[in-house]
Structures are given as structure tokens and as C-alpha cells.
Amino acid sequence: MxxxxxxxxxxxxxxxxxxxxxxxxxxxxxxxxxxxxxxxxxxxxxxxxxxxxxxxxxxxxxxxxxxxxxxxxxxxxxxxxxxxxxxxxxxxxxxxxxxxxxxxxxxxxxxxxxxxxxxxxxxxxxxxxxxxxxxxxxxxxxxxxxxxxxxxxxxxxxxxxxxxxxxxxxxxxxxxxxxxxxxxxxxxxxxxxxxxxxxxxxxxxxxxxxxxxxxxxxxxxxxxxxxxxxxxxxxxxxxxxxxxxxxxxxxxxxxxxxxxxxxxxxxxxxxxxxxxxxxxxxADVTPWELMKIRILNGGHALIAYPAGLLDIHFVHEAMADAQVRAFLQKVEADEIIPAVPPVPGTDLAGYFDRVAERCANPKIGDTVRRLCLDGSNRQPKFIVPTIAHRLDRDQPVEGLALGSALWCRYCAGTSDSGAMIAPNDPNWDRLLARAAAARSDATAWLGMVEVYGATGSDARFAQAFARWLAMLWDRGTRATLDAYLGG
Missing domain, CATH: 3.40.50.720 (NAD(P)-binding Rossmann-like Domain)
Structure with missing residues (x-):
């Protein structure tokens, strides 16, 4: 045959x-x-x-x-x-x-x-x-x-x-x-x-x-x-x-x-x-939609960029990394799940546990690079609305700000080891330039109105983002994740 x-x-x-x-x-x-x-x-x-x-x-x-x-x-x-x-x-x-x-x-x-x-x-x-x-x-x-x-x-x-x-x-x-x-x-x-x-x-x-x-x-x-x-x-x-x-x-x-x-x-x-x-x-798909987009798709973004910076190839390998998994779990529990309205017949913490189990499946062979793809289109849909939701309620966004800083650091085009990151976004050249400028001036990144809207100019988010981005450049991904996980 x-x-x-x-x-x-x-x-x-x-x-x-x-x-x-x-x-x-x-x-x-x-x-x-x-x-x-x-x-x-x-x-x-x-x-x-x-x-x-x-x-x-x-x-x-x-x-x-x-x-x-x-x-x-x-x-x-x-x-x-x-x-x-x-x-x-x-x-x-x-x-x-x-x-x-x-x-x-x-x-x-x-x-x-x-x-x-x-x-x-x-x-x-x-x-x-x-x-x-x-x-x-x-x-x-x-x-x-x-x-x-x-x-x-x-x-x-x-x-x-x-x-x-x-x-x-x-x-x-x-x-x-x-x-x-x-x-x-x-x-x-x-x-x-x-x-x-x-x-x-x-x-x-x-x-x-x-x-x-x-x-x-x-x-x-x-x-x-x-x-x-x-x-x-x-x-x-x-x-x-x-x-x-x-x-x-x-x-x-x-x-x-x-x-x-x-x-x-x-x-x-x-x-x-x-x-x-x-x-x-x-009759109305909105509760299920918000649950999936914020917990699953937002979670994918949280896994993607630290793993990409650490040269991890497969998503299940990222989930086996104690730091990456703990980062995902903490941001989900502290900032994302509380921003999801109730879903009929669904336990949100149990839904996240199933998401984590799915991401850890070694048979899938899903790649970190796929999760990193097209952040300029995905971040405004999967991450920024949750940040805005929490800021509107005067709630902390430390973990989500770190997630956004990790995306910026990834778009600088090299991993922590110095390995080149191949273009991975329709707007890669523009992101490269902005990420380079953001190393000394975070507003160069947060000024992307097409991504952040008014959220990028919110002082609470901007200060947390700038602090985490500086730490990523000065100390690297692992030390920065340790700092966040240690409170």
C-alpha cells in the first residue's frame, strides 16, 4: 500500500x-x-x-x-x-x-x-x-x-x-x-x-x-x-x-x-x-469562552515564553520543569482563575487541573515554539484583557506583568543561552526593534497600543512590567522566576 x-x-x-x-x-x-x-x-x-x-x-x-x-x-x-x-x-x-x-x-x-x-x-x-x-x-x-x-x-x-x-x-x-x-x-x-x-x-x-x-x-x-x-x-x-x-x-x-x-x-x-x-x-457561550481563553490560552502564553527562553523544545518538557509549572500554577491561581466568572456546571480549579494534565501529555509532541507563535495577535486576546480586568478592580497583576515581560524578552531574539530565536510572529521585525529599545525604556514595548490599548499606560502594570523586564535582562529567566515564586 x-x-x-x-x-x-x-x-x-x-x-x-x-x-x-x-x-x-x-x-x-x-x-x-x-x-x-x-x-x-x-x-x-x-x-x-x-x-x-x-x-x-x-x-x-x-x-x-x-x-x-x-x-x-x-x-x-x-x-x-x-x-x-x-x-x-x-x-x-x-x-x-x-x-x-x-x-x-x-x-x-x-x-x-x-x-x-x-x-x-x-x-x-x-x-x-x-x-x-x-x-x-x-x-x-x-x-x-x-x-x-x-x-x-x-x-x-x-x-x-x-x-x-x-x-x-x-x-x-x-x-x-x-x-x-x-x-x-x-x-x-x-x-x-x-x-x-x-x-x-x-x-x-x-x-x-x-x-x-x-x-x-x-x-x-x-x-x-x-x-x-x-x-x-x-x-x-x-x-x-x-x-x-x-x-x-x-x-x-x-x-x-x-x-x-x-x-x-x-x-x-x-x-x-x-x-x-x-x-x-x-443560549450564551460567553462563560465557557472566557474560561477557555483566560485559563487555557492564557496559560499557554505563560508556559511559552519562559520555556522558549530556557531552550525547552516540547510543551510536556516545559510542564516537567518545576519552575515553569510552578509559575503557571501560581499565576493561574492568584490572578487568572479569580478573573473568570462562574461557568454553569464547572469547577474552575478542576478545569485548570485538567488543562495542566493535558499540557503535560508527552504523546502530543506539542512544541513550545507553536505556543510562542503570533504573540502580537494572541496577547491582546488572551492576556491583556485579564490584566485590564484586574486593574479595573485594583487587584495585583505581578504574575501577568512578568508573563508580558517574558514575551518582550523572547522577542529580543535570543534565549538565555544566547541561541538565536527564529522569527516567530508576523510582526517579528517590529517586535525585535521594540524589544531592543525596551531594554532601557519599557515604554517602547508598552506603547504598542494595538496590543495593550490603555493598559500599557497604567502605572501599576507598567512599573511591574519594567521591574520584571530589567530583572530578566540582569539575572536571567530562572533567577527571575525564583524571585516571583518566592514572593
Missing amino acids: DRLSTKTLSQIAQPVPGYDRSALRPGILHFGVGNFFRAHQAAYLDRLMNMGLAQDFAIIGAGVMPGDAQMRETLAAQDHLYTLVEQSAERSDARVLGPIVDYIAPGDHRRVIATLADPAIRIVALTITEGGYFIDAATGHFDRAHPAIAADAADPDAPRTVFGLIVAGLRARRAAGQAPFTVMCCDNIPHNGDVTREAVAGTAQLSDPALADWILANVAFPNAMVDRITPATSDRERRMVREDFGIPDQAPVFCEDFIQWVLEDNFPAGRPPLEKAGVEFV
Whole structure:
């Protein structure tokens, strides 16, 4: 067996789709066919299809960025099949998934729009990363002046952004007298449905204000909280899936055995019975969203930068480091968990214990570098709001200030050992310059209004940040963590 495909499924000893894929009918168009989507939303759909359900909600992928072309080619060569390997600390289980039936190449806007106009498509879903929503960090709102959005407004029939494509599809449906699809964001952004609504309507407003009004009045944008740790795939994972499970898959996905999806039930055009696959439907996703973003994603940021400065490669190795783990536990207990409102049916301390257990899972192979990635987009969403929350209540922010100082020190581009840190942010060059300037003047870093907003100028936070940053430069990461942990 040289390649995973429909013809070779019978040769695979692991579980494979128990449904007739030739009988599936598309009902979802998904932008951003990356590892998280394939380990999360697609995994739920596969579970339903194996129950004999959701056969009319198969997925068509759509590429937007040039880099999506490689994934499209790889999946197409495998009949859009791929292997999902779920890993706990004790065991690994593999199965082949098949809910994706097609994948439109990036740049083929005509086919994307035609597919969006098809009334069979009832859900348009997105996982385009936190940085893909054209949010002006200074205002917290959609940036209509962004050059990519302005280009779509100037040529709305040949859009290049996800939002321009969605607007074009909705325009075609309105012109044909068809009901709109639901737009379902599955990215890790606070109030992600509301953010997506603003982006879609804002894009439409620039070229067709009447269409923007129709979108606001008729299109549903449910909010969601999604969770599953899903590392990037490398040759290591491709080798493991072949050697351990006998599957020659060029696009396997490895993930933890934990999965969660909390979703507002707002799907006027219909939806799969996802509750039967374990999705929790709620009237307001906000409590779960804040819990996850502040405790899990904020916790990832606390692990990332001290570990990166200490040349630790894997996240489970960082969790095995007594200082890094104690730093995470203290900041979570003292500053983050108290800033999370109650969540129905959930013990927040127990939730954090499960987060720590997940991060310590040695099977996942999640890297510290992945957690360090894109801090300029992640810090304003996962760390700064908690700092602002506590400052508003005149509560201490020592641990969070140290976490922010560690990010600044990491962006100086060398670890404590002097090893070079490769660029790890879309704004890396700008961050390098600011981090260098902040060594003598902390305001050079805190003046990034797009990251810190007004929080950077708050004297309580700024003084703590400057003190910790100076200590990191003078004494190093380990001595600084000792100082913080020692009170």
C-alpha cells in the first residue's frame, strides 16, 4: 500500500469510515482546512456520519491563502481521506476520517462563489486563525481600511479575502431569492460569531450598503467555544502513522484525546444533530469562552515564553520543569482563575487541573515554539484583557506583568543561552526593534497600543512590567522566576 485512498481502505487495520462516502452530499463549505479543523469540527461530523446521520452535511474545503494549495493537493491525492490519531498519556488510537469530499483551490473565486450560492450549502465555517479577521487592535473593531478589504470593495466580483468571498456568495443568494447560509466561526477569538458578523457586514458595507443591511437582518453568526490541542504535522507524525498504524498518510493529524465544542444554537438554515456527537448547545457561550481563553490560552502564553527562553523544545518538557509549572500554577491561581466568572456546571480549579494534565501529555509532541507563535495577535486576546480586568478592580497583576515581560524578552531574539530565536510572529521585525529599545525604556514595548490599548499606560502594570523586564535582562529567566515564586 503506497498511499491512503478509497481503494486502499480495505487494507487498513484501523477503523475507517463506516458510511458510503459516495452517497454523501455537501452541506458545509469550510475556509481554512488546517489541523485544528480536521481534528475538531470534521471529527464531530465523522462521528455523526458513522451513526448514519448528517449524510447531507459533507464538507467542501476552500483555500484562500497560497499556502493552502499544498494541503489541497495532498488531500486530493488521498481522496480527501486522512488519519486522526488521538493520544492520551497511556495510549494512541488512530482512525481514518472521510467527511471532506472536495477542496477548492485558492484563487478559484468563481467556484467558491458558485458553491456558496448553492442552496445545499447551509453552513459556511471558518478556522482562519486569530489574526485573520482584520481587527484594528487600537479600536478592537474590524478594520475596513485594510488594503485587502479595500481591494475586495473595489472589485467585489473577484474577491480575495474570506469575507469578500462570503459577501459575494450572500449577494448571489439574495439575488436568487434564496435563504442565506449560517456563518459559523470556529476560531479562538472572544465572541467569534460577533467578530465575524462585523467583518462580513463591514466588507459588504463598502460596496453594497443595502446588502450589508440584509446580512445584519438575516444571516446568523453563532458564537462558539472550541478546544482541542492539535500540534502541527511533521515528518515525525507521518513516519509514526505509517510505522505504528500501517497507514501511508501524507496528511495525518495528531491530537490529544480531549475535545470540547460549546455552541450557540442559531442555525436558521438547519444544522447537523451535533449534540448527538457531544457538542454542547447553550443560549450564551460567553462563560465557557472566557474560561477557555483566560485559563487555557492564557496559560499557554505563560508556559511559552519562559520555556522558549530556557531552550525547552516540547510543551510536556516545559510542564516537567518545576519552575515553569510552578509559575503557571501560581499565576493561574492568584490572578487568572479569580478573573473568570462562574461557568454553569464547572469547577474552575478542576478545569485548570485538567488543562495542566493535558499540557503535560508527552504523546502530543506539542512544541513550545507553536505556543510562542503570533504573540502580537494572541496577547491582546488572551492576556491583556485579564490584566485590564484586574486593574479595573485594583487587584495585583505581578504574575501577568512578568508573563508580558517574558514575551518582550523572547522577542529580543535570543534565549538565555544566547541561541538565536527564529522569527516567530508576523510582526517579528517590529517586535525585535521594540524589544531592543525596551531594554532601557519599557515604554517602547508598552506603547504598542494595538496590543495593550490603555493598559500599557497604567502605572501599576507598567512599573511591574519594567521591574520584571530589567530583572530578566540582569539575572536571567530562572533567577527571575525564583524571585516571583518566592514572593
